[in-house]
Amino acid sequence: MVCRRRGRGGTRASVQVLYALLAAGAALLFMGEHGARRLYAAAYWSWPDLTARTTTREPTSTMLRVLFLSDPHIQCTLDRYEYGPARWDSDRYLRGSYGAISGYLNPHPDIVVILGDVFAEGFKATESEWQDYLQCLEDVFPVPEGAELLVVAGDNDIGGEGADAMSTIVNRRYAGEFGPMNSVKTIGHISFIKLNTVALIHSSPFGAEEREARREIDLFLSTQHQRLSDTSSSSPSPPPLTILLSHVPLNQLQHHHRSTILKHLAPHFIFSGHIHHQDHQVHEVKGPSSDEVVYQVLWLPPRYPFLLLYLFWALALLAWLLCFLLGNTKLLHRYT
Numbered sequence: 001m002v003c004r005r006r007g008r009g010g011t012r013a014s015v016q017v018l019y020a021l022l023a024a025g026a027a028l029l030f031m032g033e034h035g036a037r038r039l040y041a042a043a044y045w046s047w048p049d050l051t052a053r054t055t056t057r058e059p060t061s062t063m064l065r066v067l068f069l070s071d072p073h074i075q076c077t078l079d080r081y082e083y084g085p086a087r088w089d090s091d092r093y094l095r096g097s098y099g100a101i102s103g104y105l106n107p108h109p110d111i112v113v114i115l116g117d118v119f120a121e122g123f124k125a126t127e128s129e130w131q132d133y134l135q136c137l138e139d140v141f142p143v144p145e146g147a148e149l150l151v152v153a154g155d156n157d158i159g160g161e162g163a164d165a166m167s168t169i170v171n172r173r174y175a176g177e178f179g180p181m182n183s184v185k186t187i188g189h190i191s192f193i194k195l196n197t198v199a200l201i202h203s204s205p206f207g208a209e210e211r212e213a214r215r216e217i218d219l220f221l222s223t224q225h226q227r228l229s230d231t232s233s234s235s236p237s238p239p240p241l242t243i244l245l246s247h248v249p250l251n252q253l254q255h256h257h258r259s260t261i262l263k264h265l266a267p268h269f270i271f272s273g274h275i276h277h278q279d280h281q282v283h284e285v286k287g288p289s290s291d292e293v294v295y296q297v298l299w300l301p302p303r304y305p306f307l308l309l310y311l312f313w314a315l316a317l318l319a320w321l322l323c324f325l326l327g328n329t330k331l332l333h334r335y336t
Contacts, residue, residue, distance in 0.1 A: 014320070014323070014324050017320060018320060018324075021313070021316060021317055021320060024313065025313050025317070028306075028309055028310065028313055029310075031306070032306035032309070032310065033096070036301035036306070037096075037097065037100050037300070037301060039301070040299055040300065040301045041100070041104060044297075044298065044299040045101075045104055045296075045298050045299075046296050062188065062189060064110045064111060064187065064188045064189075064190055065105065065107070065108075065109045065110050065111070066109060066110065066111045066112075066113060066190075067101070067102075067105065067109035067111070067112050067113070068113045068115060068271050069098070069112065069113065069114045069115065069141065070114070070115040070116070070117075070272075070273035070274075071115070071116065071117040071154065071273045071274065071276060072094050072114065072117070072118060072140070072141070073090070073117055073118075073119070073120045073156060074090075074091055074094065074118060074119050074120060074133065074136050074137060074140055075087035075088075075090045075091050075120050075136075076091065076119070076120070076129075076132050076133050076136035089303075089307070090303075091136060091139075091140050093303055094140050094141075095139065095140045095141075097300050098140065098141050101298055102144065104298075108144040108147060109144070109147060110146075110147055110148065110187075110188075111147060111148045111149075111150065111187060111192075112141070112143050112144075112147055112148070112149050112150070113149075113150045113151075113152070113192070113245060113271070114141070114149075114150070114151045114152065115152050115154075115245060115246075115247060115271060115272060115273035115274075116152040116153055116154025116155075116156075116157060116198070116246075116247030116273050116274065117154030117155065117156040117157060117247065117273060117274070118137060118151060118154065118156075118157055119133045119137075119156060119157055120156060121156065122156055122157040122158070122170075122174070123155075123156065123157060123158050123159040123164060123166075123167065123170050130173060134177065148185075148187055150185065150192055150194065150245065151178040151179075152181075152194055152245050152246065152247050152273075153171075153174055153178070153181045153196055153198060153247060154198060154247040154273065154274065155198045155201070155247065155248075155274070157174055158170050158171055158174050158181075158198060159198075160198040160199060160201055160202075160206070160210065160213075161198070161201055165206055165207045165209065165210070166198075166199070166206075166207065166209040166210050166213060167209060168209050168212070171209065171213065179194075180194070181194060181195075181196035181213075181216075182194060182195055182196055182216055182217055182220035183220075184224065186240070189240050189241060190240065190241045190242075190243060191240050191241070191242045191243070192243050192245055193224070193242060193243070193244045193245065193265055193267065194245050194246075195217065195220075195244060195245070195246045195261065195265075196213060196216070196217060196246075196247075197246040197247055197248040197249075197250070197253060197257075197261075197272075198247055198248055199213035199214050199217060200214070200217070200248070200253050200254070200257045201248055201252075201253070203254060221260060221261065221264040221265065222264070224264055224265055225263070225264035225265075228264075228265070228266060241268050241269075241293065242265070242266065242267045242268050242269075243267060243268065243269045243270070243271065244261075244265055244267035244269070244270040244271070245270075245271055245272075246270065246271075246272045247272060247273050247274050248272065248274045249270075249272040249274060249275060249279070250262070250270060250272070251279075252274065252275070268293075269293060278297060
């Protein structure tokens with residue numbers, strides 16, 4: 001942009017440029033905060049009409065709508081690697097996207113599942129920071145009245161990846177808020193199994209806490225395997241639908257861990273997070289189910305392109321302001 005000394009005509013043209021910048025900024029802001037979501041909703045969001053489907057189960061009242069969220073990395077006030085505005089925008093964008101999806105799903109989901117890495121640095125949080133995190137979770141992802149919330153532990157929540165060692169205190173704190181990391185909860189006709197696969201990332205246990213976490217997993221798997229065997233032998237009907245919830249996908253674990261989990265739990269579906277992109281894996285398990293599952297991925301528009309456009313727009317507005325001041329000597333003199 002070239003700045004020149006202007007008369008009245010030049011000033012009028014400069015003001016017109018300002019109006020154009022402001023109009024472009026308003027349009028960009030609308031697209032970045034509302035329009036992009038609406039376009040994605042029209043193009044990618046499709047909540048199936050389950051009432052029109054024929055299922056083996058009786059009425060639609062037995063249907064459960066489950067919304068899966070993965071790796072939100074809620075920033076809150078703690079993340080030491082992001083500046084304040086970035087933390088604020090990240091959580092605000094998550095809140096707005098969650099609100100848009102919850103409003104789009106009519107009626108609202110019966111169950112909300114978060115597949116780990118709920119917090120950016122949960123495993124490093126002090127007790128006061130942890131309480132801030134919990135409050136931020138309620139603000140960003142308010143659970144609809146009457147809906148269930150299931151939360152899986154991720155490596156950003158309890159440690160366990162790379163050199164980030166697990167801590168007994170952190171594990172107990174997380175379990176105290178969200179329930180045991182290895183557990184079964186039956187809602188309606190679906191059994192949800194939470195498994196702490198974060199403890200299985202390393203090829204060998206990384207510290208005493210991780211060894212203890214693996215012992216808990218082994219005990220849980222043995223107990224569930226025995227329960228599954230007892231149920232299958234005593235009941236001729238197909239077992240209820242079983243969904244395994246884990247943070248680390250099974251194909252990211254060592255083969256013996258993966259095979260042991262599949263053998264002992266025999267899940268019909270597995271939902272995981274951690275890898276930050278969509279992937280589809282097929283594992284063979286025994287035991288049919290009389291349930292039908294319909295799922296849809298609800299894509300969100302990318303955020304960073306709009307943040308870069310906001311930055312370019314702000315720089316253009318700043319350049320206009322400098323040119324206006326430099327091109328009008330009297331106004332420049334007034335401000336200096």
